[in-house]
Amino acid sequence: MSTVTTGTVSVDGRRVWFRRVSPAPEYGTASVPPLVVIHGGPGMTHDYLTDLDRLADLPGSAREVIYYDQAGCGNTERPAGVRSWNLELFVDELDSVLSALELETYDLLGHSAGGWISLSLALRQRTGLRRLVLASTCADMPRYQREIAALKDALPDGLGAVIDQCEAEGTTDSAEYGQAFGLFQSLHVLRLDDMPDHMLVSITGLNDEIYDALLGPEWNMTGSLQSWSVADQLSEITVPVLVTSGRFDEMTPATVRPMVDSIPDARWHIFEQSAHMAMMEEPELYADVVSAFLSRD
Template sequence: MALAPNAKGTVPFGEYRTWYRVTGDLRAGVPPLVVAHGGPGSTHDYLRNIAELAGHGRPVVHYDQLGNGGSTRLPGRGADFWTPQLFLDELENLLGALGIAGDYTLLGHSWGGVLAARHAATRPAGLRGLIIANSPASYPLWLGELAVLRRALPPEVAETLTRHEEAGTTDSAEYVRAVKVFNDRHVCRLDPLPRDFIASLMEIHNDPAVYYTMNGPSEFHVNGTLRDYSVVDCCPDIAVPTLLISGRHDEVTPAAVQPFADLIPDVRWQIFEDSSHLPHLEEPERFLRVVREFLENIPDRGATPVRVGDF
């Protein structure tokens, strides 16, 4: 599939369609950066500014995962359909359809980083480098850390959250207001919220089927199908240079990231001191510089691997 620069459209994925956008030229001779968004059930919108890397000669591919955004919507499907394997198959299909499976890099944010880690652990021949941004290695481990963050909230906020979760009234306005207190601390510390982030939030609000099924009613009340999911077991199988990114105030705490740092053989970890869960929006210039430098220092095929800490 020969794509013109700055192409966008959809590719078939079985009987469905996956929406994508390419910024830059896939024929430029530089491994493109494929960006996997979070959720599950969000969209690419909040990660749009990563496309600025194309100004330095590296093409960037965004896509909307099945079920949201410009990809096929399937609101009637249940938990047996929305599985991690579905999204792994979709990513592999996209790489092949765009003709980049033989040479690419991958950035996954939040759930997208979990997805990217599992993909990388299969040792795909064309993967050159991996960036795992603001992602937990284990949902059970992360849930324990979220409980710690919740206990640090004002007592009346914590009580409101617990009361509505136990009553099953997480769609109430009072619960939403209490969730905002947590989100303002640990998801995005910017005021006002960036427009691209709002765009993704609205997509989830308008079509929450995937998010509610796999995650749950909020970032920290994870009672969906991912609640027991982990990629800790496969971290030692990741065989490419890997950059970990997290924010000092992140809902994904250092303890939830630590297994990546301990188990991936060739890894470095960058913590953004003035960020929470969205350092690409909270500290955009530094974020893009760190990512660009990491990608530019990935060794050419056949070269001696760069040691951890050399980036």
């Protein structure tokens, strides 16, 4: 069985918390690069992604899985003197974490907002990156905003209009908004009858300050990433890439496909029973697909 250890590394004089899941000696070898997992939100914690622990328990292809909580999230300290949160802060942090952990070769998996961090690091051509998994993410925020607005407008019984009205009137704490928003979440974010505990931990741990600074309201973004796009730089990615998304994902096929088509060595797997959390909704299949990609010659 795998073993779990936790600790901290120093980044710019503050502590960044990490969690390492190491395979049993008979399951994995030291020659297999670790998989570093970058959580989304932005502003959530790593916990909701820990279904990926099973990658350390696959006989014959097991590998170490490393998670960390980003700046101001979960168990990681807030940077001293930060006045405005921005994507570059989190990309620089990932770069520093990789150095502090002394990882010469590694794979990355970035989910949702973590995909934006991972893409940005890959575009820096950082030494040591071997393979990249982009999970339910995008490379062009304006395209994503158009697609997610269309999903909202397609909600039944006029609930999309309810969302618009409540956000315009500032009544997002109303029962009507809660019902409409909850339906969207159950259709396009997490299609499970019961919310797993580790998902609840990440939701309740969300740092709203980070979320609002980078995105703002989901269907009317006001944050610093509202016009973010690296769509015209994707041809510069030089490592093999696996893109994953769910059939019912808020990251729709129309959002994801241009990214896949623009990355030179990219393959795409759509999980037919999933929305935005395929690693939680179809955990065994997800682990198998990711493991096969990371293990291929």
